[in-house]
Amino acid sequence: MATKQPILGTKLNRASVQALACCGPARPLAWLRGSGRVSDTAALGSAAAGQAHQPSRRTCVKVAAGRQEAPPDPAPKRIAVKPDAASVVPEAHKVFDEIVINVKSGAGGNGEVVPAGRGRYVPNHKYKPGGNQSKTIWLPASEPGDGADGGDVVLVCDPGVDSLLHLHAGGNTGGKRAAGGAKGDAGRPTFAARDGSNANPNTGSGGPKRNAEIKKAKTPALEIPVPPGTVVKRKGTGALMGELMQPGQRLVVARGGAGGHGVMAPSREQNRARVSRAEREARNKGVEVVEVDDSGWREDVKGQPGQQLGLTLLLRVVADVGLVGFPNAGKSSLLKSLTRASPTIAPYPFTTLMPNLGVLSAGGGASKAVLADLPGLIEGAHKGRGLGRNFLRHLRRTSALLHVVDASAPDPVTDYYAVREELRMYNPDYCARPHVVALNKMDLLQAAAAATAAAAADSGAAAEAAEEAVVARMKELVAAIRGAAQAQAAEHAEHAYEGPTPVGPLSIVPCCAATGEGLKELAAALQRALGAARVAEPDVLRSAPDTLAEARGGAAEAAVEVAVEAAPLAASTARQPASGERQPVASTSGRGAAAAGVAVAGAVGAGVAMAAAGRRQAAPLGAPPPAPAGWDDGGGWGADAGDAAAELSAEELAAFNERCRSLGLIDDKGDFTGVRLPDDEEEAVAGAAAAAFAEDGSDAASPWLDAPGVSRSGAGSGVGDTGDAADGDGGGAPDWLAELEGLDEEAMAAVLAELEAEEEAEAAAAAAAAASSSSAAGSGTGRQQQQQQQPRTASTTSQRSSAHSHDVSPRNARNHDAEHNAEDDEDGEEYDDLVKMAGADDPDAALVGLSLEQLLAMEKEDWGDNGAPKGLL
């Protein structure tokens, strides 16, 4: 048996031993036996100091743990303090985005009662002999003071708070919760504001403040900080009380009770007179008077009680982009790589249980977007499976979505489709928002491909084969995802589901959160999606773009319209060889009417911005950040606009801006108005301007000053290829006005008839091609048809160009522009895919740098069966 030993030479007195005794149920002093090495506990410290100490169980456990290092002694080891299961109260699950609280506003303070007779008669200064004023007036001791109103309970939108978790702790809101935060009757956190103070008789009547006007005291409101996006409802009825969206916004949820009035108590005589008057009146009415209550005035003195109510607070995170996807797809990893957020990342599903926010600042911080990484969704999420509904509601306030798909998963396309369906079934609006697909975990695909290739070939060929396999897989995934999106839209139409038609992805970006590959492209694609969202559906919560040019700069979709409008300008810009001090043509600027049109349309904004700011290389105001080096999406980005503008010399730019101004495309301040003239007027203006330029011989030198619908293609090719950037035949064309003027009616009719016949033949050929390709192709049929049509259209156009020199009316020319630009825009989208597919180390990456003319100039044999250049698809 162990013997009792002194501890570190200290003496234990009776009190400390008794105090220590309460720590061990069976053997209070057991742990002290042989415990000469225990030196590090507060319990012992205080025991040594002879203080009465009440060690907690935790302290005992700590001591016991320390005791384990002591020489073997069975007794201390038996002090295993197991928590009593019955006494352990499990902590309630805290939901970060929903809570029910009680709020209680303060009661009003009582008013002051000044006894009758306190005061004196003072001379009345208004007294005039002969008047009806008395000589003296009664001046009470002071005006009786009113009680202070009770404190309000106010919810304040605080951007520094990102969840409702802090409210679970009874309102841990720092100094602001001085009067609140206790658990309420219903076991809910209760927030009670302070009661109003009673009127202070010391400062009220008599004394130094005599006759002073007593001001009502103010009670501070109880402020409860909540994150932006908090929705407040009444607990019982579910009635919406308000939403807090903007930082600093306040919502008074419970008003403090009004303070009581200060009252001058009636004197005995006055009271008696009142009572007798009341009695008399009652008797006159035939009412039997039993007792007369003369204390009515006392009610006025009392402050009103505060309100007490239950509130349900719901949080819907406010973010620009929501990251959605299956659990473990890498959403949090992507958020971490794209922003400075540091969410928890782990290789098991549902690591994330509450949204993580991060700010994506691209382009040197010019443009910022808040990304919300949401918990993973699973099938059935829309019905609440896996808390799906709780998570899905956080998408309500997002403008665009980022679908994160694990590209290394067995079936990434089904994963994507499943999540899309969950979104659609929860809220069809979600599927109509612009979205981007991130094919994450590329590195795993690459590793798998490398392993397979290494087994099959020698080292040199293996790397190449692996790369090819990855690219092939990516292309397959891209096509299949687009197909899945189309299938979803088709199903929506077929079953006439409620809500808007689901849209396809704006971009599909292969990337890797682990290595950082493709993240710049992903960021750029997100910015573009946001631009598209802002233009498509301006959100009152967000500031609208400053200028239309800005909006267009960020919106691929809106840019289509601009492209159509500006195509002739673009076409000529694209065709025209550099003149004067023109800078080298950017690799992207001439690759199609749509893309070039966008570029030049953007250049309007860019040029204007430059003119206004006096800077030459400025991107359009508020334009999305420039695309990363080596990356060109051609979707109407500021970078493109800047590049296109950079091609112009100063005089050209000035002339260009002047021209835009005269057409009403930009206003005096240099903002892009986007207001078009009526068609007739525009044509007239454009024609006149074109004629003027033709007259002074500047048209050849300034082809970008071309008018809408006016072709400047080669002399031999005529006007049949009006405004078509895809024809690529270059050279200055004779003015169609002059050409048409020279035609007689018969010749014109013949030309039109021929043109119609050609168009019919073309349509028939396209239909035949569509029929054949639809049987061959799977989900990506529609897009492949577009691809197939593209080179054919180009060659047909150029044939027509050489065959007919006078075969189009201005109206037809415009239609053709629109038609071709629409096609070319599709082509632009395809091109985006090609660009995305062709990585820097792709053997075919060189093709990416080619302009559309160069691509079109390629021999027909260079085009594969699917209508795309061989080697790329």
Ligand SMILES: Nc1nc2c(ncn2[C@@H]2O[C@H](COP(=O)(O)OP(=O)(O)OP(=O)(O)O)[C@@H](O)[C@H]2O)c(=O)[nH]1
């Ligand atoms: N090899 C590789 N692993 C990745 C990549 N991205 C994410 N991961 C891993 O995938 C696992 C899941 O990543 P998370 O970011 O937590 O996935 P999540 O989608 O947020 O998952 P939940 O929060 O559960 O919905 C982690 O082990 C990551 O390290 C990637 O690009 N390459």
Ligand SMILES: [Mg+2]
């Ligand atoms: Mg996560």
